[in-house]
Amino acid sequence: MSSDQDARARLDALLKKVRALGASAADAVEVEHASLSVPYRLGRSEGRTRAESRDLGLRVFFGHRQAIVSTTDFSEAALDVLAERAVAMAKVVPEDPYCGLAAPEELGEAAGGLDLEDPAVPELEALMALAQRTEEAALAVPGVTNSEGAEAGWQRNRVTLLATNGFSGGYAVTRHGMGVSVLAGSGTEMERDYDMASALYGEDLPAPETIGRQAGERAVQRLHPRKARSASVPIVYDPRVASSLLGHFVSAINGAAIARGTSFLKDCLEKPVFSQGVQIVDDPHRRRGLASRPFDSEGIGNRRRHLVENGTLKSWLLDLRSARQLGLRSTGHAARGISSPPSPNATNLYLEPGRQSPEALLADIDQGFYVTELIGMGVNGVTGDYSRGAAGFWIEKGARAYPVSEITIAGNLREMFRHLTPADDLEFRFGTNAPTLRVDGMMVAGV
Numbered sequence: 001m002s003s004d005q006d007a008r009a010r011l012d013a014l015l016k017k018v019r020a021l022g023a024s025a026a027d028a029v030e031v032e033h034a035s036l037s038v039p040y041r042l043g044r045s046e047g048r049t050r051a052e053s054r055d056l057g058l059r060v061f062f063g064h065r066q067a068i069v070s071t072t073d074f075s076e077a078a079l080d081v082l083a084e085r086a087v088a089m090a091k092v093v094p095e096d097p098y099c100g101l102a103a104p105e106e107l108g109e110a111a112g113g114l115d116l117e118d119p120a121v122p123e124l125e126a127l128m129a130l131a132q133r134t135e136e137a138a139l140a141v142p143g144v145t146n147s148e149g150a151e152a153g154w155q156r157n158r159v160t161l162l163a164t165n166g167f168s169g170g171y172a173v174t175r176h177g178m179g180v181s182v183l184a185g186s187g188t189e190m191e192r193d194y195d196m197a198s199a200l201y202g203e204d205l206p207a208p209e210t211i212g213r214q215a216g217e218r219a220v221q222r223l224h225p226r227k228a229r230s231a232s233v234p235i236v237y238d239p240r241v242a243s244s245l246l247g248h249f250v251s252a253i254n255g256a257a258i259a260r261g262t263s264f265l266k267d268c269l270e271k272p273v274f275s276q277g278v279q280i281v282d283d284p285h286r287r288r289g290l291a292s293r294p295f296d297s298e299g300i301g302n303r304r305r306h307l308v309e310n311g312t313l314k315s316w317l318l319d320l321r322s323a324r325q326l327g328l329r330s331t332g333h334a335a336r337g338i339s340s341p342p343s344p345n346a347t348n349l350y351l352e353p354g355r356q357s358p359e360a361l362l363a364d365i366d367q368g369f370y371v372t373e374l375i376g377m378g379v380n381g382v383t384g385d386y387s388r389g390a391a392g393f394w395i396e397k398g399a400r401a402y403p404v405s406e407i408t409i410a411g412n413l414r415e416m417f418r419h420l421t422p423a424d425d426l427e428f429r430f431g432t433n434a435p436t437l438r439v440d441g442m443m444v445a446g447v
Contacts, residue, residue: 004158007032007170008162008170010030010079011028011029011030011162012168013079014056014083015163018060021083023060023062023164025100025101025163026061026164027058027059027161027162027165027298027299028057028059029056029159030054030159030160031054031055031056031158032157032158033051033053033156033157034156035049035050035051035153035154035155035156036048036049036050036121036124036127036153036154037127037151037153038128038130038131040132040149040150041148041149042147042149043132045128046149048128055070055071055072055338056072056079056082056338057069057336057338057339058082058086059086060089060090061090062087062090062091064095064096064099064100065090065091065092065093065096066093066100066341067086067090067093068086068339069085069086069339070339098320098324098325099321099341101163101165101299101320102163102165102167102298102320103165106329106330107167107301108302109301110295111284111285111301112294114285114286114294115200116171116173116174116200116288117156117171117173117200120201122154122176127152130178131152131178131180132150133212134178134179134208134211134212135147135149135150135180135182135212136212137208137209137210137211137216138213138215139212140216141182141213141217141219143184143185143216143219143220144183144184145190146182146183147180147183148181148192149180149181150212151179151180152177152178153176154174154177154202155174155175156172156175157172157173159173161299165299167299169295169299173200173292174200174201175198175199175200176198176199176201176204177199178197178208178211179194179196179197179211179215180194180195180211180212181193181194181215182215182216182219184216184220184223185224189224191220191223191225191403193218193221193222195212195215195218196211198430199290200288204288221393221403222403222405223403224402224403225402225403225404225405226402226403227404227405227407228369228404229444230446231367231443231444232444233367233368233442234395234438235409235438236361236369236370236436236437236438237438237439238370238372238436239427239435239436241374242435242437243430244374245413245417245437246349246350246351248381248413249280249413249417250307250317250349251263252264252381253307253315253317254316254322254343255317255321255322255325255326256321257381258316258322258326259322259325259326263382264381264383264384264413268313270312271313273308273312273414273417274417274420275311275418275420276311277354278310278352278422279308279310279351279352281305281307282307282317282346282347282349283304283347283350284296284302284303284304284332285302285303286348289348290348290431291348291349293347296319296332296335296342297342298319298320298330298342300320300330300332301332302333303332315331316331317331317344319335319343319344320342321341321342322344333345333346347431348428348431349431349432351435352422352426353422353423353424354421354435356424357425358436361438362395362399362400364398366398367394367395368394368395369390369392369393369395369444370395371390371391371392371409372392372393373391375388375390376388384413384414385410385412385413386411386413387410388408388409389406389408391403391407392404406446408446409443409445410442410443411439416439419440421438422434422435422436422437422438423436423438
């Protein structure tokens with residue numbers, strides 16, 4: 001694998017090539033990837049995988065025309081052809097008045113102290129032992145009858161970005177993870193569930209026995225599900241599915257959707273969107289955060305930002321293009337792939353915890369539904385209409401009473417956000433995190 005200095009030198013030379021060919025501006029990104037993974041099922045390894053790759057993306061501008069090309073061939077001859085092809089394409093594509101690099105004064109300093117790279121690289125044997133312990137703990141739960149397998153893995157990505165506006169930056173990020181999926185019951189009355197964990201540093205992972213036991217217990221708890229009758233009841237989202245509501249929210253405040261006028265929140269900036277007291281934060285500088293990054297993919301400085309403050313929508317997610325369309329400044333949320341232009345995307349997104357425990361959130365619910373799994377993507381981003389398949393537990397007199405499956409929950413995200421109440425059990429386990437969430441007034445469609 002090449003060094004950071006090698007990557008910067010290679011990208012700098014490539015940018016000089018396209019400028020010599022007449023391009024008015026350009027940027028280039030290189031991503032170097034390495035990974036290890038060990039799947040394990042019923043007492044034995046199902047293979048060991050080691051992968052390495054390098055990819056390079058080049059974006060070239062001729063005024064307000066842009067073209068993007070990519071390659072995995074880093075030979076001098078291949079990069080010469082890449083530069084020539086990009087320039088030729090950029091000369092003939094239609095103009096886009098909103099494309100272009102950041103002005104030098106828009107560039108920000110890369111944040112430090114994020115601690116994104118674990119120097120320790122696990123051995124394959126250590127990963128196999130981790131997967132084995134995870135599965136064994138799941139299989140040890142009474143009622144668990146089979147396993148779909150466990151897996152443990154590690155990966156490292158190094159990102160280097162250079163642009164002709166003077167930006168030069170790079171960072172490396174690692175990730176360790178494990179997970180397991182098991183079955184409980186037998187015959188036609190089998191149920192499946194899972195658990196997983198991920199962290200930038202291996203030392204921050206929970207014990208594999210904890211992950212395995214939780215997966216097994218969840219599968220057993222789902223045995224012998226019943227049907228639910230159609231009704232309008234409070235819905236309570238378990239934390240592992242509550243984050244999906246944040247996903248729908250950030251899609252609705254994505255600058256591209258706002259600029260097109262295709263979001264149900266397009267007229268809601270500086271207006272109450274959630275219930276009073278709700279706070280939603282995006283924090284790209286969270287130490288060891290799974291989605292942390294020191295700068296965005298256009299070299300714009302990023303920072304911790306309240307997207308929702310005391311229920312009021314305070315900001316869109318903007319890259320340079322969407323910001324220019326709206327007459328605003330980028331919020332530092334640009335993300336890009338090797339062969340695609342930047343687009344707005346959240347980083348470490350979370351909904352701050354409320355003041356009630358999950359038990360208190362359920363206490364006054366006479367009849368309701370506790371969601372642990374969501375199926376399908378029946379969400380209309382233009383109207384906010386929401387309809388998804390779900391499974392979980394029926395709530396009776398303030399407690400989870402019995403498992404329920406094959407139902408649909410429905411509502412409208414505008415009303416759901418206004419009637420949302422968070423519990424106090426927020427944990428940072430993923431890139432997007434939320435505590436247990438209660439939403440009143442939704443519909444359950446059952447028998």
